[in-house]
Amino acid sequence: MAKLRVGLLFGGCSGEHEVSLRSAQAIAEALQQSSGKYDLRPIYIHKDGRWQAGDLAEKVLAEATPPALMSAESEAASATNPSGELATTQNKVLERLRSSASIEGVDVWFPVLHGPNGEDGTIQGMLKLMQAPFVGSGVLGSAMGMDKLAMKMAFAQVGLPQVKYLPVLRHEVWSNPCVFPKLCDRIEEELGYPCFVKPANLGSSVGISKASTRAELETALDNAASYDRRLIVEAGISNPREVECAVLGNDQPKASVVGEISFQGDFYDYETKYTEGMADLTIPADLPAEVAQSIQDMAVRAFLAVDAAGLSRVDFFVESTGKVYINEINTMPGFTTTSMYPRLWAASGVSFSELVDRLVQLALEER
Ligand SMILES: Nc1ncnc2c1ncn2[C@@H]1O[C@H](COP(=O)(O)OP(=O)(O)O)[C@@H](O)[C@H]1O
Ligand SMILES: [Mg+2]
Numbered sequence: 001m002a003k004l005r006v007g008l009l010f011g012g013c014s015g016e017h018e019v020s021l022r023s024a025q026a027i028a029e030a031l032q033q034s035s036g037k038y039d040l041r042p043i044y045i046h047k048d049g050r051w052q053a054g055d056l057a058e059k060v061l062a063e064a065t066p067p068a069l070m071s072a073e074s075e076a077a078s079a080t081n082p083s084g085e086l087a088t089t090q091n092k093v094l095e096r097l098r099s100s101a102s103i104e105g106v107d108v109w110f111p112v113l114h115g116p117n118g119e120d121g122t123i124q125g126m127l128k129l130m131q132a133p134f135v136g137s138g139v140l141g142s143a144m145g146m147d148k149l150a151m152k153m154a155f156a157q158v159g160l161p162q163v164k165y166l167p168v169l170r171h172e173v174w175s176n177p178c179v180f181p182k183l184c185d186r187i188e189e190e191l192g193y194p195c196f197v198k199p200a201n202l203g204s205s206v207g208i209s210k211a212s213t214r215a216e217l218e219t220a221l222d223n224a225a226s227y228d229r230r231l232i233v234e235a236g237i238s239n240p241r242e243v244e245c246a247v248l249g250n251d252q253p254k255a256s257v258v259g260e261i262s263f264q265g266d267f268y269d270y271e272t273k274y275t276e277g278m279a280d281l282t283i284p285a286d287l288p289a290e291v292a293q294s295i296q297d298m299a300v301r302a303f304l305a306v307d308a309a310g311l312s313r314v315d316f317f318v319e320s321t322g323k324v325y326i327n328e329i330n331t332m333p334g335f336t337t338t339s340m341y342p343r344l345w346a347a348s349g350v351s352f353s354e355l356v357d358r359l360v361q362l363a364l365e366e367r
Pocket of ligand 2: 315
């Protein structure tokens with residue numbers, strides 16, 4: 001049987017570029033171990049948006065390191081294949097891919113891209129235009145799963161419990177000095193302190209601050225507005241437990257066991273997320289069976305509410321009273337060998353390589 005050609009896209013114009021390299025490396029290894037079923041075509045997306053196949057992509061994948069950080073020797077070696085470059089600007093990508101890389105005959109794409117420009121429907125729209133099947137959510141599911149305001153509206157529609165929140169636009173924060181104090185008054189009245197101020201479309205806790213005073217709120221809004229036009233301010237839960245559930249499937253998705261993240265510090269910020277040893281995962285989470293079951297049900301409802309496909313990780317807060325709130329869905333969750341998503345499935349009886357295999361099959365399934 002002919003091997004299935006898998007176009008592995010990784011890197012990307014996002015703050016989660018480095019995580020993408022590590023996720024892609026783990027996925028590539030699993031695909032290569034799949035008893036010769038797949039023919040892997042790695043394509044690296046530089047931080048500036050250029051797409052590159054060939055030696056450089058292979059090298060970045062093998063080292064899980066962006067070219068700028070590679071040793072001079074490695075980069076010089078990979079520069080010997082300039083023909084691997086697929087496009088010099090993002091605008092040319094589609095045109096060139098249609099005439100050249102689709103030609104490389106990719107049967108299915110695996111966009112292992114986290115955050116903006118990868119998990120938000122942009123790449124998905126392009127792959128759809130190329131009429132190629134791809135792993136994960138489509139345009140709608142990716143966009144809804146990226147934008148915290150859109151996702152919350154979808155969650156509310158299906159009755160999922162969430163904290164109180166207010167949508168804010170950048171212009172309310174920046175453009176009019178009369179509007180800003182009124183905005184802060186409204187946040188104080190409706191949400192109180194502490195509250196969390198977030199850019200609506202980011203990830204990895206970038207731009208997120210916890211505010212406990214008016215001065216902190218003002219700084220937090222200004223900071224978040226520097227990242228995104230759309231912001232969200234949420235009522236803070238004090239010292240919540242943070243639990244996560246993995247979902248796999250298309251129209252009849254299944255939920256994994258529930259896992260818990262514990263860490264030192266005020267909240268699960270960027271540093272805690274990416275510093276080795278700062279967070280611990282407990283799988284399965286120590287929760288009463290009926291609470292775990294209800295979290296699994298909610299995870300599946302959240303997946304369907306945003307029209308996700310393939311995979312998602314759904315994150316929850318458990319208050320000290322035991323009340324559970326949904327926090328967010330991630331349609332392309334971290335996928336390194338130590339990431340929560342594959343570990344939740346491993347604990348649910350699906351090994352890393354079976355998981356990757358299943359995701360490719362789900363991409364090929366008629367929806
Ligand atoms: N409403 C909230 N109450 C308490 N903690 C919160 C709240 N919102 C966010 N946090 C803390 O901030 C972290 C990052 O927020 P999150 O919305 O998950 O952003 P990201 O999409 O960047 O992961 C959470 O994991 C949690 O530790
Ligand atoms: Mg999160």
